[in-house]
Amino acid sequence: MPSHQKILWKVCCIAAIIVSILGFTPLAIPNNIFQPKLLGMPYPLWVSMLLSFLLVFLTFLGTKVHPGKNNPEEE
Amino acid sequence: MIPILIVISIIYLGLLVTFSLVTRQKEKDTATYLLAGSKIGSVLGIFTFAATLFSTFTLIGMPDFFRTHGVGSWMFLAFSDAAMVFAIISVGYYLRKKAKREDFKGLSGLIVQCYKNKFAGYIVFAGAFIFLVPYVAIQIRGIAIFLNATFPGAMPIWGWATAMVVLMLTYSEIGGLKAIIYSDMLQGLLLLIVIWIIGYNCLTYFGNMNNLFVKIEEVNKGLLSVPGPKGLFTPQFLIASFIAIMMIPFTQPHVVTRIIIMKNYKSLFRMAIGVGVFAMIIIFPTLLIGMYGAVNHPEASTADFISNVLITEQTDFIAAFTVIGLIAAAISTSDSQIFAMGGELRSLLEGEDSKMLQITRIAIVFFAVTILIFSLLTSDQLVLLARTSFAGTALMAPMIFVGIFATKKLNMALPVFTLVCMLAFIGSLMGLIPNSYIGIRLDLILMFSLTAFALVNYHFFSEKLAAPEQVISEAK
Numbered sequence: 001m002p003s004h005q006k007i008l009w010k011v012c013c014i015a016a017i018i019v020s021i022l023g024f025t026p027l028a029i030p031n032n033i034f035q036p037k038l039l040g041m042p043y044p045l046w047v048s049m050l051l052s053f054l055l056v057f058l059t060f061l062g063t064k065v066h067p068g069k070n071n072p073e074e075e
Numbered sequence: 076m077i078p079i080l081i082v083i084s085i086i087y088l089g090l091l092v093t094f095s096l097v098t099r100q101k102e103k104d105t106a107t108y109l110l111a112g113s114k115i116g117s118v119l120g121i122f123t124f125a126a127t128l129f130s131t132f133t134l135i136g137m138p139d140f141f142r143t144h145g146v147g148s149w150m151f152l153a154f155s156d157a158a159m160v161f162a163i164i165s166v167g168y169y170l171r172k173k174a175k176r177e178d179f180k181g182l183s184g185l186i187v188q189c190y191k192n193k194f195a196g197y198i199v200f201a202g203a204f205i206f207l208v209p210y211v212a213i214q215i216r217g218i219a220i221f222l223n224a225t226f227p228g229a230m231p232i233w234g235w236a237t238a239m240v241v242l243m244l245t246y247s248e249i250g251g252l253k254a255i256i257y258s259d260m261l262q263g264l265l266l267l268i269v270i271w272i273i274g275y276n277c278l279t280y281f282g283n284m285n286n287l288f289v290k291i292e293e294v295n296k297g298l299l300s301v302p303g304p305k306g307l308f309t310p311q312f313l314i315a316s317f318i319a320i321m322m323i324p325f326t327q328p329h330v331v332t333r334i335i336i337m338k339n340y341k342s343l344f345r346m347a348i349g350v351g352v353f354a355m356i357i358i359f360p361t362l363l364i365g366m367y368g369a370v371n372h373p374e375a376s377t378a379d380f381i382s383n384v385l386i387t388e389q390t391d392f393i394a395a396f397t398v399i400g401l402i403a404a405a406i407s408t409s410d411s412q413i414f415a416m417g418g419e420l421r422s423l424l425e426g427e428d429s430k431m432l433q434i435t436r437i438a439i440v441f442f443a444v445t446i447l448i449f450s451l452l453t454s455d456q457l458v459l460l461a462r463t464s465f466a467g468t469a470l471m472a473p474m475i476f477v478g479i480f481a482t483k484k485l486n487m488a489l490p491v492f493t494l495v496c497m498l499a500f501i502g503s504l505m506g507l508i509p510n511s512y513i514g515i516r517l518d519l520i521l522m523f524s525l526t527a528f529a530l531v532n533y534h535f536f537s538e539k540l541a542a543p544e545q546v547i548s549e550a551k
Contacts, residue, residue, distance in 0.1 A: 016161045023154050024310055024317070029147065034292075034299035040285030042299040045146040045362075048154050049355075055157035056351035059164055063344035068168045 008065040080395040094257040098250035108251035121349030126263035130408030141365020145298030147308035155320035160351035184422025189478030206467030212449035243410035262403035269400035274360025277367035319465035326468040329415035473529035483537040
């Protein structure tokens with residue numbers, strides 16, 4: 001497996017951890033605050049949606065650089 | 076509605092019978108009957124995984140959760156599910172690798188292989204049984220109560236519950252896991268279509284998203300932020316739920332099985348992405364339904380709210396589909412969980428395969444009857460009981476992770492400590508011990524204690540495996 005692919009996989013993992021932690025900070029879910037709105041949606045909703053989509057996108061990127069992508073055990 | 080419902084029911088039952096007959100095999104063995112031949116492609120994988128994961132909990136529980144506790148419910152479930160799919164490609168990959176090496180029959184059996192001790196497997200089996208039975212039971216009860224309220228006088232609650240258990244037992248006993256997977260595909264699609272039609276109707280009522288949230292602001296401003304009007308979504312609650320939900324694919328046997336039986340790694344990866352997308356598109360309409368309920372049925376009981384939104388306020392055609400969708404949602408999760416408990420038992424049994432499989436099939440009936448009895452006695456707190464189930468099985472995660480990744484000889488200290496923690500958690504649920512200490516939730520304390528214990532025990536108290544040369548010389 002090329003070393004740059006390993007690095008990219010690690011970057012994906014670190015990014016997923018950062019996004020996960022970010023989700024529980026007041027930046028994403030401030031207490032009793034719902035402004036600014038986006039498309040009418042309150043702040044905690046659209047930010048947590050954005051972070052959720054980001055995690056799914058990171059999963060997609062992760063599968064492209066995963067160490068097991070070219071696993072010889074594949075039939 | 077009744078004539079339409081009868082027609083749809085006949086079509087639905089006909090499809091289930093077809094799946095059972097198509098997947099039926101005269102010569103049954105563990106690999107084909109319990110593990111569906113382990114050659115599941117990505118599309119089937121997405122639907123079976125999603126239908127197993129998103130059950131009555133999603134169709135009934137989540138709209139009610141949004142209605143009662145507000146937009147923080149997205150963080151509670153959708154964000155945790157998104158993290159879970161990343162965990163599937165990262166940890167699931169190694170779980171699969173380990174399972175392939177150890178001739179996987181079930182999670183309990185895999186743990187026996189990892190710890191070289193049967194007691195470790197018994198702990199996993201007991202944990203799965205204790206924490207999954209109430210979860211399955213509440214789903215059957217939830218739908219039985221709903222059907223009883225929608226069709227008063229047709230059948231008592233126990234009659235509806237028994238009919239559902241008999242239905243799922245029939246097709247799963249005949250066709251095995253393959254029949255369950257095909258029915259999951261049908262049920263997953265049905266769930267998705269029904270929930271989107273109702274969600275769209277709810278949005279149409281307001282005109283657009285902006286109007287919807289303006290109305291919510293007038294009715295109950297607390298729903299627009301965390302911790303929500305009842306203060307449920309504290310950071311501790313959200314973090315504990317996040318960990319519990321993220322651990323589902325590695326600690327709940329029916330989900331573990333779905334990772335292992337994928338055709339190859341590529342299918343597993345595609346399935347993970349698909350489940351992530353499915354989670355987002357199925358949770359979003361529950362937000363719309365919940366917000367609609369917050370405006371129009373703020374004080375109604377859960378049963379009344381669900382009955383009004385899903386049935387009374389829909390056209391006859393949609394209402395009939397919803398009834399079938401709800402039944403499908405309940406049985407698609409329940410059958411997988413009951414079947415997986417059978418699989419767990421099989422993985423602990425040793426002996427001639429056909430005989431052991433026979434015992435397993437009898438045990439599946441026993442598990443189903445246990446769940447049926449429990450469903451007649453349990454409470455109605457669907458989402459919170461489901462969360463308790465996730466938290467309970469998540470306590471096994473450190474023990475399972477050490478088993479998957481270990482390159483050393485493992486001792487029994489961690490399984491024993493896991494058992495102690497599970498007993499403490501059950502004690503807190505029964506009110507025997509407090510559920511928080513110095514302001515910290517007990518489930519969080521237990522999860523972190525287990526993680527710390529696992530790391531210390533593995534790094535300082537586990538022996539290195541003997542080198543191959545040493546083993547040969549010892550054998551001589």
